[in-house]
Amino acid sequence: METIDQALIEGMCPVRDRGGHKGTFGTALIVAGSEFMSGAQTLAVSSALRSGTGMVRVFAPAGSMGSTIVNCPCALLSAWGDTETSTLRMLTGYLEKASACGIGPGLDEKDKRSLAVLEYLIENSPKLVIDAGALNILSRNRERLFPLLSARKEKPSFEPAILTPHIGEFKRLAGDCSEEVLVQFARDTGCITVLKSNNTIVSTEDGKCYINNVSNNGLAKGGSGDVLTGMITGFLAQGMNAAESALAGVYIHSLCGQLLADRYGRRAMLPSDMPDIMSSAFRACGWENNEN
Numbered sequence: 001m002e003t004i005d006q007a008l009i010e011g012m013c014p015v016r017d018r019g020g021h022k023g024t025f026g027t028a029l030i031v032a033g034s035e036f037m038s039g040a041q042t043l044a045v046s047s048a049l050r051s052g053t054g055m056v057r058v059f060a061p062a063g064s065m066g067s068t069i070v071n072c073p074c075a076l077l078s079a080w081g082d083t084e085t086s087t088l089r090m091l092t093g094y095l096e097k098a099s100a101c102g103i104g105p106g107l108d109e110k111d112k113r114s115l116a117v118l119e120y121l122i123e124n125s126p127k128l129v130i131d132a133g134a135l136n137i138l139s140r141n142r143e144r145l146f147p148l149l150s151a152r153k154e155k156p157s158f159e160p161a162i163l164t165p166h167i168g169e170f171k172r173l174a175g176d177c178s179e180e181v182l183v184q185f186a187r188d189t190g191c192i193t194v195l196k197s198n199n200t201i202v203s204t205e206d207g208k209c210y211i212n213n214v215s216n217n218g219l220a221k222g223g224s225g226d227v228l229t230g231m232i233t234g235f236l237a238q239g240m241n242a243a244e245s246a247l248a249g250v251y252i253h254s255l256c257g258q259l260l261a262d263r264y265g266r267r268a269m270l271p272s273d274m275p276d277i278m279s280s281a282f283r284a285c286g287w288e289n290n291e292n
Contacts, residue, residue, distance in 0.1 A: 001179075004202070004212045006285050009251045013287040014238040016052065025054035026099035026237030030230065031091075031117060032132075033064030033106045039272075040106030040132065042067040043223050044230035045075050046275040048102070051234025059094055064106065084116040091117060092124075100127035102233030105226040107133030115141060122148045126157050127236040131164045131229040138163075139172040146189060153190040153205075159242040160205045164194040164229060183207055192246050194232075196225060200250050204243050212250050216257040218266030227274045228253045255281040 002008070017024055028048040033041035041060050045068055048056045055076060058068055062079035069077065078094060081087040095101065103121055107114050118134050122145060130138065138145050152158045163173075170177050170193075174185045177195065186193045186203040195201045198220075200212040232249035236242065259277050260269040282288045 001201075001209045001211050004200075004210050004247055004251045006251070008210075009248050010286045012240065012244045012248050014052070014235070014240050020054075022054035025052060026239065027055040027057065027097055028053045028230075028233045028237040029094055029098035029101040030056060030058045030105070030233065031060070031101060031103040031107075031121065032058065032226075033060035033068075034108035034111070034133075035061065035063035037106030037108075038064040038067040039223065040226045042071050043226035043271055043275075044102060044105045044233070045072045046272075047227040047230030047278070048234040048237070049074055049230075050275040050278040051231050051238070053099075053234040053237040056234070057094060057098070059091060060106075061108070061111070080113060080117075084113050087113050088116060088120055091120060095121070095125060098125075098237070099239075100129070100233050100236035101125040102129035102131065102229045104129075104131035104134030105229055107137075109133045109136050119145060119148065122152070122161065126155075127159045127242065128161045129164065129229055129233045129236070130161055131225060132169075135163065135165050135169045136172065139169070149189045149191055159236070160190055160192050162192045162194065162232060162236075162242055162246050163189075164196060164225060164232070166196045166225065170195055179209065183209060192242050194228075194246050194250060196228070200254075202246050202250060210247060210250075212254055214254045214258065216254065216261055216266065218261045218269045219254075219257045219271075221271055223271030224253075224257075224274075227256075227271050230275075231278075252278070252281050252285060252287075255284055259284070 057076040190205045198215040202210040235245040256274045
């Protein structure tokens with residue numbers, strides 16, 4: 001098992017064109033949120049914006065938009081339709097303009113539209129991150145959705161989907177959370193799987209395993225995973241491949257946690273502080289000045 005460290009991550013930084021414009025750096029589509037979990041989408045959107053991507057659009061139920069409107073003025077906001085049909089019709093247009101998509105933070109698992117949206121994205125989004133509520137929908141619909149994940153391997157322009165479960169979510173997906181089960185799950189589904197814990201493990205679709213040995217219980221707070229989802233989606237949108245996006249996301253997320261622990265202490269640090277310290281994390285891992 002290889003360690004995720006600066007030596008591994010430093011060379012992965014996407015080159016930033018000095019003459020680029022917002023279209024140069026990709027568009028991240030965040031599909032997330034529900035009326036009583038609006039903060040989750042805001043954290044994911046904030047992180048995607050700070051990742052360096054040119055534009056970020058959140059596609060979410062109308063009732064979840066308040067927090068994002070206030071806290072993410074740079075984001076584009078689009079509300080779901082009233083029905084599955086109208087929601088998917090709108091999503092089709094937004095996905096055509098997106099460079100990568102992340103789904104799940106704060107997603108209402110009981111909303112019938114959520115299953116339809118997840119299924120559509122698995123089949124149609126070439127670069128996709130699946131997290132949180134979307135993972136629970138996936139675990140309850142294995143027979144319907146797992147074959148669609150595996151079928152992505154047959155589509156030349158598609159990257160492996162990136163799944164980012166914590167231990168409880170992974171147990172619902174695979175029944176156990178041992179390293180052997182993780183590796184086999186990634187192989188069987190053709191997905192890159194980020195098993196979040198005190199020492200996060202990333203298993204790629206070809207059986208390679210990486211571990212992040214930096215433990216920080218200050219990150220053991222609701223919202224940390226939403227930040228990771230936004231970060232990985234933002235990296236994908238800028239042209240990084242799926243494996244690099246997952247590995248860099250895990251390392252830089254952990255580095256943000258270390259910087260916040262130094263500043264506020266592990267007890268007081270918050271996931272909402274993480275997007276604002278990403279610039280310091282980029283500098284610390286040699287990413288800040290990769291321009292041409």
